[in-house]
Amino acid sequence: MKATTPRKSGDKQAREPLDFERPLSTVDVVIFAVRGSALQVLLVRRPSDVSDPYPGLWALPGGFVDIARDRDLEACALRKLREKTGVDAPYLEQLGSWGDSARDPRGWSATHVYFSLVAPDAVGLTAGGNATDTRWFTIEGDLVEETLAFDHASLLKAAVSRLRSKVEYTSLPAFLLPQEFTLTELQRTYEAILDRTLEKKAFRTRLLTADVLYPVPRRKGGANRPAQLYRLRRRRQPHLFARPFGSAPGVS
Amino acid sequence: MKATTPRKSGDKQAREPLDFERPLSTVDVVIFAVRGSALQVLLVRRPSDVSDPYPGLWALPGGFVDIARDRDLEACALRKLREKTGVDAPYLEQLGSWGDSARDPRGWSATHVYFSLVAPDAVGLTAGGNATDTRWFTIEGDLVEETLAFDHASLLKAAVSRLRSKVEYTSLPAFLLPQEFTLTELQRTYEAILDRTLEKKAFRTRLLTADVLYPVPRRKGGANRPAQLYRLRRRRQPHLFARPFGSAPGVS
DNA sequence: CTAAGTAATTGGCATAGTCCCACTAACGAG
DNA sequence: CTCGTTAGTGGGACTATGCCAATTACTTAG
Numbered sequence: 001m002k003a004t005t006p007r008k009s010g011d012k013q014a015r016e017p018l019d020f021e022r023p024l025s026t027v028d029v030v031i032f033a034v035r036g037s038a039l040q041v042l043l044v045r046r047p048s049d050v051s052d053p054y055p056g057l058w059a060l061p062g063g064f065v066d067i068a069r070d071r072d073l074e075a076c077a078l079r080k081l082r083e084k085t086g087v088d089a090p091y092l093e094q095l096g097s098w099g100d101s102a103r104d105p106r107g108w109s110a111t112h113v114y115f116s117l118v119a120p121d122a123v124g125l126t127a128g129g130n131a132t133d134t135r136w137f138t139i140e141g142d143l144v145e146e147t148l149a150f151d152h153a154s155l156l157k158a159a160v161s162r163l164r165s166k167v168e169y170t171s172l173p174a175f176l177l178p179q180e181f182t183l184t185e186l187q188r189t190y191e192a193i194l195d196r197t198l199e200k201k202a203f204r205t206r207l208l209t210a211d212v213l214y215p216v217p218r219r220k221g222g223a224n225r226p227a228q229l230y231r232l233r234r235r236r237q238p239h240l241f242a243r244p245f246g247s248a249p250g251v252s
Numbered sequence: 253m254k255a256t257t258p259r260k261s262g263d264k265q266a267r268e269p270l271d272f273e274r275p276l277s278t279v280d281v282v283i284f285a286v287r288g289s290a291l292q293v294l295l296v297r298r299p300s301d302v303s304d305p306y307p308g309l310w311a312l313p314g315g316f317v318d319i320a321r322d323r324d325l326e327a328c329a330l331r332k333l334r335e336k337t338g339v340d341a342p343y344l345e346q347l348g349s350w351g352d353s354a355r356d357p358r359g360w361s362a363t364h365v366y367f368s369l370v371a372p373d374a375v376g377l378t379a380g381g382n383a384t385d386t387r388w389f390t391i392e393g394d395l396v397e398e399t400l401a402f403d404h405a406s407l408l409k410a411a412v413s414r415l416r417s418k419v420e421y422t423s424l425p426a427f428l429l430p431q432e433f434t435l436t437e438l439q440r441t442y443e444a445i446l447d448r449t450l451e452k453k454a455f456r457t458r459l460l461t462a463d464v465l466y467p468v469p470r471r472k473g474g475a476n477r478p479a480q481l482y483r484l485r486r487r488r489q490p491h492l493f494a495r496p497f498g499s500a501p502g503v504s
Numbered sequence: 505c506t507a508a509g510t511a512a513t514t515g516g517c518a519t520a521g522t523c524c525c526a527c528t529a530a531c532g533a534g
Numbered sequence: 535c536t537c538g539t540t541a542g543t544g545g546g547a548c549t550a551t552g553c554c555a556a557t558t559a560c561t562t563a564g
Contacts, residue, residue: 020316022274025351025362064272065351067360072352097349097364099277099317100324108319110277112349112362184512202551204513209550224511225559243495243550436541454522456542461521476540477530498522 023099024109027076028062028152030095030159031085031116033123034176037192038138041156042084045133046149053105054149058137060156062111077114084134086124091117091175091238095159103151115159117175167193168244171212174232182220182227183207190245198245212239275351276361279328280314280404282347282411283337283368285375286428289444290390293408294336297385298401305357306401310389312408314363329366336386338376343369343427343490347411355403367411369427419445420496423464426484434472434479435459442497450497464491 031042043058061084070076074092081087092114099110137144142160143153166172173189174181187203207213213230220227283294295310313336322328326344333339344366351362389396394412395405418424425441426433439455459465465482472479 021319023277023317023319025275025277065275065360065362067273067275067353073349073362094348096346097325099364101319108317110317110325110362110364112351182512199552200512201514201553205550221560222511223561224509225513225561227512246551247494434541451523452541453524453543457521473531474540475532476538477542479541495521 021108024104024107025065026062026104026109026111027065027073027080027114028060028111028155029077029080029084029114029116030060030156031081031118032159032163032176033118033120033136034173034189034192035120035136037188039160039193040136040138041144041159043135043137043144043146043148044084045135057149058135058144058146059149060113060152061134065112073112074114077112077116081116085118085122087116087118087122090119090122091172095155095162098151098155111155113155113159115163117172119176119178121178164194166238168246169241171207171210171232171239171241174212175235175238179235180216180218180229180231182229184227186230194245203245206241206245210239210241273360276356276359277317278314278356278361278363279317279325279332279366280312280363280407281329281332281336281366281368282312282408283333283370284411284415284428285370285372285388286425286441286444287372287388289440291412291445292388292390293396293411295387295389295396295398295400296336297387309401310387310396310398311401312365312404313386317364325364326366329364329368333368337370337374339368339370339374342371342374343424347407347414350403350407363407365407365411367415369424371428371430373430416446418490420498421493423459423462423484423491423493426464427487427490431487432468432470432481432483434481436479438482446497455497458493458497462491462493 033040033042042061044061046052046054046057046059048056061080063080065073065076070079074094077092081090081092093116095113095115097110097112099108101108103109103111137146139160142157144156147153148156163172167190173193174186176189177185183204186207187198187200190203191197212233214233216229216231218229220229285292285294294313296313298304298306298309298311300308313332315332317325317328322331326346329344329346333342333344345368347365347367349362349364351360353360355361355363389398391412394409396408399405400408415424419442425445426438428441429437435456438459439450439452442455443449464485466485468481468483470481472481
C-alpha cells in the first residue's frame with residue numbers, strides 16, 4: 001500500500017535526510033463567492049468508491065501535489081481552481097498548512113490550503129464535474145450544512161475567519177463582484193461577508209478617498225435614481241485601509 | 253538516491269493517489285528576539301559536508317518532518333525550537349508554506365514555516381549546537397548580512413514583514429520581553445521592530461486602556477524616577493487592538 | 505402631467521483617540 | 535540643594551466615524 005520506502009533509520013545523529021518517510025502532500029482550495037447576498041463556498045463530492053477515504057462526502061476541491069506538472073504550490077492551487085471553475089485569474093492567497101498523522105486515513109499528510117475569491121459571473125462550473133458533484137453551499141456561521149470529509153470543516157472555518165478579518169480592513173470584497181459595480185453593491189457584499197450592516201456614509205467616504213476605485217461614465221439605471229458605476233483601479237491585490245471598519249474614535 | 257518509488261502513472265483519469273511521487277516535507281522556524289534594541293533572528297550553520305546542499309552556509313533552523321516522532325506540524329516546529337534554544341512555551345505562529353521544484357537540489361520540496369518570539373532571558377543556546385554554529389543575527393532592513401541557504405532569505409523577509417505588520421495592531425512585542433517590564437521598555441521593543449518612534453502618550457493610554465497588562469507592586473529603580481512594572485494578563489495569545497498604531501484621525 | 509415611491513448621494517454635528525508639546529514627579533549624583 | 539534624567543500626566547487641535555436627515559434622480563401608478 002505504501003508508495004514510499006519506509007527505511008527511516010533510528011540513528012538520530014547520522015540520519016540521512018532522504019531516509020525519512022515522506023508525508024503525503026496535498027493542496028486544497030477554499031473558493032468563495034457571494035451570490036444573492038449570501039457568502040458561498042464551492043464544494044465537490046468525493047467519489048463513492050469505498051476504497052477512497054470519506055466516499056460520497058462533500059469536500060473542498062483539492063488533491064495531491066503533482067510534482068511532474070506543478071511548478072510550485074500556487075500553480076497547483078491554480079490548476080485545481082481552473083479544473084473546477086474555469087476561472088483563470090482570480091484572487092488567490094495562501095491560508096496556511098495543516099499536517100498531522102490522523103487527518104487522512106492513508107497516512108501522515110500535510111495539506112497546503114489556499115483561498116480564492118471569484119466573481120459569480122466569471123464562474124462556469126466546468127464540464128468535468130457535472131452539476132451533481134460540484135455545488136455552491138451557503139456559509140452559515142462559519143460552516144455549511146453538510147458534514148465535510150477529512151478536517152475540511154476546520155479548514156473552512158479558518159478560511160471564513162481569515163476572510164472576515166481581512167474584509168475588515170481591505171478592499172477584498174471587490175474581487176467578488178463583476179468588473180463594474182456600484183458602491184451600494186460593494187457595501188452589500190461587505191455586509192454579506194461580515195454578516196452585519198455598515199454605515200453608508202462612512203463606507204462611501206472611505207472607499208472614495210482611498211483611491212481604489214474609479215468611476216466609469218455609464219450609470220446603472222433601474223426604477224429609481226441611477227447609481228454611479230465604478231471599477232477597481234488595480235485588480236490584482238487589495239487595498240489596505242488604515243483602520244478597520246467600525247472602529248471610529250467615536251465608538252468605545 | 254530516491255527514497256520514494258517513482259511510479260506515477262500518466263493516466264489522468266484513473267490515477268491512484270498514492271502513486272504520486274511525494275515531495276520532501278520540511279519545517280523551518282524563524283526565531284526572533286530583541287536584544288539591545290535590535291531585532292535579531294537565530295540562524296544555524298549548515299554542515300560543511302559537501303554531500304549536503306549549501307554546505308557551511310547559514311540557514312533557518314529546520315529539517316525534515318519526522319512522521320514517527322511528530323504528531324503534527326506544530327509539534328515538529330516546537331521540537332526544532334527546543335532543540336536550538338531550550339525554550340519551551342514561546343509564542344509560535346504559522347507563517348505559511350513554500351513549495352516548488354527548485355528550492356532544494358534534492359528534489360521537489362515544500363517547507364512549512366513558523367515564526368516564534370522568545371524572551372532573551374529565556375534562551376540558552378543549547379548543548380548540541382556549540383556557539384560557532386548557532387548565532388543571533390541582527391535584522392537590517394528585512395535581511396541579515398549573510399547569504400542564506402535555500403530560499404531562506406525570502407522566508408525571512410516574509411517573516412519580518414508579517415511580524416512588522418502584526419506589531420502594528422497587536423501586543424506581540426510583549427512576548428519578546430521578560431515576564432515583568434516597564435511601559436518604556438515595551439515601547440522601545442515596538443520601536444526596535446518597527447524601526448520608527450511611537451508617540452509616548454498615545455502608546456501608554458492605548459496599552460493601559462486595553463487591559464492587557466496589570467501592574468505589579470514592585471517598581472524598577474535606577475538613577476532616576478522609578479518605573480512601574482507590568483505583566484501580561486494572558487500570556488498565551490496576543491491582544492488585538494482596534495486599530496493600528498499611528499493611524500489617528502488627525503493624520504492624513 | 506402630477507404625485508408617490510424608491511434608491512443614490514450629500515450635509516451637518518457630536519464624539520473620542522491620536523498627535524504634539526509642555527509640564528510635573530521621583531530619583532541619584534555631586 | 536541643584537542638576538540631569540527618566541517616568542508619567544495635562545490639554546488643545548485635528549479628523550474619520552456614527553447617526554440622522556435632507557436632497558436628487560429616476561420610474562410608475564393614477
